[in-house]
Each structure stands twice: as structure tokens, then as C-alpha cells.
Amino acid sequence: MEQVMQVANSFPIWVFASLIVFVVIFQAIIFIRLATKTSATVGMTSKEVKVAIRTGAISSLGPSLAIIFVAISLITLIGDPVTLIRIGIIGSAAIETVGASIGSQAAGADLGSSNYTAQAFTAAVWVMCLGGMGWLLFTAIFTKSLGKIQGKAVAKSKNVSILNSIAFAAMIGAFSYLGGSEMVKGYIETIVLIIGFICMPIILNLSNKYKLNWLKEWSLGLVILVGVVVGYILS
């Protein structure tokens, strides 16, 4: 176990981790610049650009903190830099834990157990990296084709409104699925979800009524705060 952590936290692994983090940051900056340049031609004011960025920043604070709390559990099993790699790119902390334990088990050791050797760690890293690559490969290869299919559909203006409706329904479907998967975890999760469901319209109504745009930007953060506090009290 100690040998594993020495290898896992060694300098070359940190170098790979830094390079990957660099690419993620680089990509985000490139896309912010591209989108800002394009904003005027799609009828966005520079004020709206700032609002979009600010809302993204504020709304991601809660989820990011939550992600990190889950990620902490991985650090003790696969070390700092590999955790940085696996959590910094596609794949949630939960699914990466599954991948790491399957990989390690294939090498005949449970994650973090006394017979968890450098070989078992290497197997875990292989399985996590190959597993996470599925999304990346599909996105890199097929996003262009998805765009072409959409491009053809957009050519007719009647289709545009249908596509908008589809996007709207897809959003409802996605969140309902994710919400449902939380509800089946237990009754406190269900109550917290219902609290969030009630809080959000109240906050949005208040901000509309009193013209408080900043309140809208903070709405998701506030909903999370209320939900966590209620969950804390109930558990």
C-alpha cells in the first residue's frame, strides 16, 4: 500500500496530470473567447455575455464543492495526481471508484487492501483510463455528424421550433431521470428534492416580482444551501 502511494504520487504522474489540467483550462478559455466573439451576431449584448459567465461561475460553485467532497474518498485509494486526472475530466467520482475497484480486482486485490500492489494500481489506472475514453472517442469522432444531422433539420424554419421543443423536453427528461435516481436512494433525498422543487419557483418569482436579477443568478446556489441544511437536520 505504501509502495503504491509512492508510485501514485511520484513526479512524472504529476507532470501528466498537470498537462491534462492545462488542456482542460485551455479549452475552456478558447471557447469563452470564441463564444464572446460570436455573441454579437446572435443578438447578445456584452452585458448578457457577462451575465452568462457570472451565472455559470456562481451556479457551478455548489456542484464543484459537492464533486470534491466525493473525490476526497478517491485520494486515499489512487493518490493525488490520478484523482486530479480522473475527476478533472469526464467520469464522476462514483463511476471512477467502480472502475478503479474493478481494475484492481482483476489483478487480484481489493483497492486499498494489504495486497494492493503497484501492479494492481496500474491495472486500476488502465481500466479507469480506457473506460473514460469511450466518451472522449465518441465525442471526438461523432459530434460533427450529430451537427450535420441537426444542420439539415434547421434548414427549415418549421423544424427550428420543433428542435427547440425537443431540446426543452430533453432537458426535462434528463433532470427527471437524475432526480428519480436520487429519490430511490431514500426518503431524505426525496424530501430534499421536493424542497428544491418548491424553493426554485419561489426564488424565481421573487426575483421577477422585485426585479432582482442577481437573485436569479444565485438561485441554484440558494436551493442547494437550503437542501443541504434540510438534509443535515433530517439525518
Added chain:
Amino acid sequence: MSTNNEARNLNESKSSEGNQPSIDFEIFQEKSHFWGRLTIWSVIILTLMVPLYLSFVLGFHPGWAVIISGFLAYASIIMFVWVVEPISYYPILGVSGTYLAFLTGNIGNMCLPCASMAQSVVGAEPGTKKGEITSTLAIATASLVNITILIFTILGGSYLISLLPESVIESFRFVLPAIFGGAIAQFAIKKPSWGVVGIAFGLFVNLGPVPRPLQTFLCILGTIVVCMLLDKLKKDNKAE
């Protein structure tokens, strides 16, 4: 129609931004493909280097049989998700959003809520050009925030978190249900009947006998199909 649009785009780009050169939406998408692919391929290569380094430079190779059997077991769990998630989320994320969200991860719990929140604050509809630019800005910023917090945590925060009482750390698992409840409500206010359809499907795929890997896809597809049918029924009724 399209020439009109182009002319308007040109006019707008000349008038509104002054000295900063602006680009139109088609060029934006082309550039998104270029930079999106370049960054994702770089990460694919870099992530492969890590296990290759462990196996063949440090000599801890566990054997291909071990790697393949582990990978197959893992793949059988998540294989469908690789294909289904990019397709299902594409109408919401658009080209640029797809490249961003699938590199940084945390799509359902971070990227989507941030994108839809920004769209509602700015007043842009999902699926429109303005909607895509708005969500791109929001997701890219979210990605930056996420990676920054992650770096700080890993470099020293793990110590700070160990100082927090267990019960506080435990209650962080309620972040997700709170987000999802809020996000469902945000859409359900606009179209309550669609909200009901979505929630019904959400509960059905989670509680019913639906295999785990198909759940996301079935729920999103089912919601879209039923909502479109509802819409059609409404229009037919009006027409008569």
C-alpha cells in the same frame, strides 16, 4: 432567407462590437469542431500515457489479460452510456457544449444546470443560436471553476476537509437531490404537463425493470416522444 440572415449578421457585427472583430455562428461552429477535437484528442493521448508509463517505464505491467478482463467488466457497465449520453445531451448542449461538457465531465450535475440557469437569466431559449452561445459561456466558466476548486482541494484542501465533522461532510450528498428538484421545477413552471411526463418517466425508469445503462436514454427519449405527442394533440384540437 439565408442571404437575408447573412446580411443582417454582417450589419450587426459591424455595428455592435466596434473594434473587436466578431464572427458569425457558422464560423463559430467550425472553429468549435477544430478546437474541440484538438483538445479532446490531446487528452485521449495524455490519459493513455499514464498507464503506459506505469506499465512499461516503471515496469508494473499487470499483464494484458488482467487489463482486458477488467476493462470488459467495466465496459459492460458503462458501454451504452458512452454512446447514449452524447446523443441524448446533444440537442441541449449543441456542438461547442458537447465538446466542453464531455471533456470536463459532470454533465448532469454541473454543466446542464449551469447552462439552463444562464439561459433563463439571459432569456435565451435552449436549442437556439443565442441559447448555444449562452450555454457555452456558462459551461466553459463552470469547467474553469470546477478545475480550479479541484486543484486547490488536491493541493491542500484534503487536509481542511478532514477537519470538518463527519456529519457535515455526510450532508453533502444532499446537494444532488436539491439541484435536480430545483432544475425540474425551473422547467415545469413553463410547461407543467411536460414536467409531469418527465417526472413520471424519471420514476418509471428508476423503479421499473429497466437495465441501468438504458435508463438515461429511455427517460430522455420517452419524455421527448410523449411531450411531442401532447403538443400535437393540442394543436390538432385548436385546428378543429
